[in-house]
């Protein structure tokens with residue numbers, strides 16, 4: 001028997017296995033017009049293939065709660081009903097394969113309005129469908145990035161409401177998991193970290209103040225998200241800033257306990273993204289210890305992510321109790337049927353579409 005292919009129940013939702021797909025932006029929607037941010041054939045084919053490949057849960061890419069919250073002008077959005085309707089086609093297909101459909105909702109803050117990564121990812125202006133970004137403080141992300149507008153308290157409250165509206169639309173679009181994007185130095189992460197949050201009001205300064213926006217978003221989403229369905233939160237466990245002021249692994253454990261009290265069911269533990277010059281010791285499973293520590297010290301279920309590529313590596317993370325599930329990113333881009341191959345190697349079972357029965 002393989003622990004990786006055991007189901008996992010969160011609230012009333014049972015996920016068929018522990019091989020989950022990490023959210024990955026496709027930067028492939030239209031930038032403007034009535035179909036701005038609307039999923040189309042590329043998104044459908046991309047997610048459908050990973051569902052047919054036996055992935056237990058798929059988290060759709062960072063989907064913006066507002067146009068200004070997009071990382072690039074080509075991101076998916078969920079700020080209107082046309083966008084939500086287009087996503088239903090994907091969630092329906094995922095369910096038809098026994099895959100749990102989840103979606104990450106986010107706001108990019110000062111890291112918004114950049115070009116697609118394969119075109120260099122530099123900030124774009126109005127001539128390239130860009131806009132003026134907003135942030136907790138008027139501090140640019142990096143050289144060459146614009147100084148963002150500092151959000152007023154009224155604007156912060158509006159964005160909290162936009163997260164709730166996005167979650168409501170995600171539910172209407174058939175999703176069974178919603179993940180709040182609190183990682184990688186996007187808006188929520190910008191509030192958490194003293195590196196990017198220099199405010200002196202109720203949203204900056206102390207730990208309680210810097211975490212206020214995150215917890216307000218969680219409360220607003222939890223209020224509209226059904227009791228029986230799980231809510232995930234993605235965090236960057238550390239900014240990797242060593243001796244400079246930043247968000248740390250200790251902060252993550254402290255916040256994890258609060259997130260649990262506020263109704264978060266699983267912490268998706270990533271790292272980095274808030275400072276371009278952070279030194280990150282990247283290697284196989286390098287973020288797993290952060291996930292394991294949160295689980296150990298708070299009891300909150302966690303998912304581990306980052307350079308998890310081998311079946312036995314993933315199996316060990318789950319059997320050791322370091323994480324409840326693994327999230328795979330790039331490896332699932334390389335191999336949409338990774339779960340199926342891993343099940344074969346480990347003696348587990350996954351859903352195989354009838355159409356592929358001759359390949360079992």
Ligand SMILES: Cc1cc2nc3c(=O)[nH]c(=O)nc-3n(C[C@H](O)[C@H](O)[C@H](O)COP(=O)(O)O)c2cc1C
Pocket residue numbers: 022023024025026061062104181183184234270305306307308327328329330331
């Ligand atoms: C093309 C691409 C797009 C990504 N987009 C997102 C995203 O939308 N939201 C997010 O939280 N992380 C995003 N990530 C990070 C992944 O979710 C994941 O954490 C990271 O790739 C490390 O896992 P891996 O080593 O299995 O790829 C992206 C990564 C890639 C490669």
